[in-house]
Amino acid sequence: MTCTYVITGASRGLGFEFIKQVSAQGHTVISLARNPDASENLQKLVDSKKVFAFKLDVLNKESIKLQKKKLIYTHVNEAASEGIDCLINNAGIIGDRECDILNTPGEEYLEVFNTNVVAVSNITQAFLPLLRKRGQERPKKVLNISSLLGSISSFSPWRPDCTDATYLVSKCALDMLTKIFSNKLACENFIVYAANPGWVKTDMGGEEAPIEACDSISDMLKVFDNVSAEQSGALIDSDGQIISW
Numbered sequence: 568m569t570c571t572y573v574i575t576g577a578s579r580g581l582g583f584e585f586i587k588q589v590s591a592q593g594h595t596v597i598s599l600a601r602n603p604d605a606s607e608n609l610q611k612l613v614d615s616k617k618v619f620a621f622k623l624d625v626l627n628k629e630s631i632k633l634q635k636k637k638l639i640y641t642h643v644n645e646a647a648s649e650g651i652d653c654l655i656n657n658a659g660i661i662g663d664r665e666c667d668i669l670n671t672p673g674e675e676y677l678e679v680f681n682t683n684v685v686a687v688s689n690i691t692q693a694f695l696p697l698l699r700k701r702g703q704e705r706p707k708k709v710l711n712i713s714s715l716l717g718s719i720s721s722f723s724p725w726r727p728d729c730t731d732a733t734y735l736v737s738k739c740a741l742d743m744l745t746k747i748f749s750n751k752l753a754c755e756n757f758i759v760y761a762a763n764p765g766w767v768k769t770d771m772g773g774e775e776a777p778i779e780a781c782d783s784i785s786d787m788l789k790v791f792d793n794v795s796a797e798q799s800g801a802l803i804d805s806d807g808q809i810i811s812w
C-alpha cells in the first residue's frame with residue numbers, strides 16, 4: 568500500500584535521505600525545506616507527481632499556515648488533498664557546540680528549543696487536519712527525530728563539560744512532547760513516537776560519525792513500517808528497541 572508522507576528539513580542530511588528512500592518505495596512525498604530550490608539533490612528527486620518540494624521554515628508560523636492552506640484548500644497537490652498518512656518531524660539544529668553549561672546564554676536555549684521542540688508542536692498541530700482526513704481505519708504515524716543524547720538515563724559522566732547542553736535539553740523535552748501527543752491522539756488511531764537515528768555522518772553528525780545516512784534511514788524506516796500502537800509515545804532506537812528516557 569502506498570502512502571503520503573510529509574517530511575521537514577528535506578534539503579540535506581537525514582531529511583533528504585528520508586525523501587530518497589521513501590520515494591524509492593513508491594510513496595508520495597511532500598518535502599518541506601527552508602529553501603528547496605537551493606538543494607540540488609532534492610531538486611533531482613522532485614517530479615511534481617510523486618515527489619513534491621515546498622518552502623517551509625519550521626520557525627515561521629506564517630509559512631506553516633500558508634503551506635497548510637495550500638495543501639488542504641488548493642489543488643497544488645492532489646495527493647495531499649486526500650489527506651496524508653505520515654508526518655516526519657526531522658528538521659533540527661544543534662546550536663552553538665562551544666557553550667559550556669556554566670556560561671550558556673539563555674537565548675541559546677531558546678533558539679534550539681524553538682526549532683527542536685516548539686516547531687515540532689506547531690507543525691504537528693498544523694498537519695493534524697490532513698492526517699485526520701485519512702479516517703480512523705488505519706493508523707496515522709507521526710515520527711519525531713530525537714536523539715539518544717536526550718535520554719537522561721543514558722547520560723554518563725564521560726561528558727562532564729557537556730558543551731551541547733541546549734541540544735540535550737531540547738531532545739529530552741521533545742521526547743516528553745512526543746509522549747503527550749501520543750496520549751492525546753491514541754483514541755484517533757495515531758502512533759506518535761520519537762526515534763534515535765544513531766550518530767550519523769551528516770553536516771550535524773560530522774565526518775567522524777560511524778553511521779552512513781543511508782543505513783540510519785533504512786533502519787529507521789524498517790522500524791517505522793512495523794511500529795505498533797503499544798510502542799506509541801516511546802523513544803525507539805534504530806534497531807527497534809525502546810530506549811529508556
Ligand SMILES: NC(=O)c1ccc[n+]([C@@H]2O[C@H](COP(=O)([O-])OP(=O)(O)OC[C@H]3O[C@@H](n4cnc5c(N)ncnc54)[C@H](OP(=O)(O)O)[C@@H]3O)[C@@H](O)[C@H]2O)c1
Nearest residue numbers: 576578580581601624625658659714766767769770771772
Ligand atoms: N546526525 C546525527 O548524528 C543525529 C543524531 C541524532 C539526532 N539527529 C537529528 O536528526 C535530525 C536531522 O539531522 P541531520 O543530521 O540531518 O542534520 P543536518 O545535516 O544539520 O540537517 C538539518 C536539516 O534541518 C533543516 N532545518 C534546520 N532548521 C530549520 C528550519 N528552521 N526550518 C526548516 N528546516 C530547518 C536544515 O535545513 P537547511 O538546509 O535550510 O539549513 C537541514 O535540512 C535533527 O533533528 C537532528 O537533531 C541527528
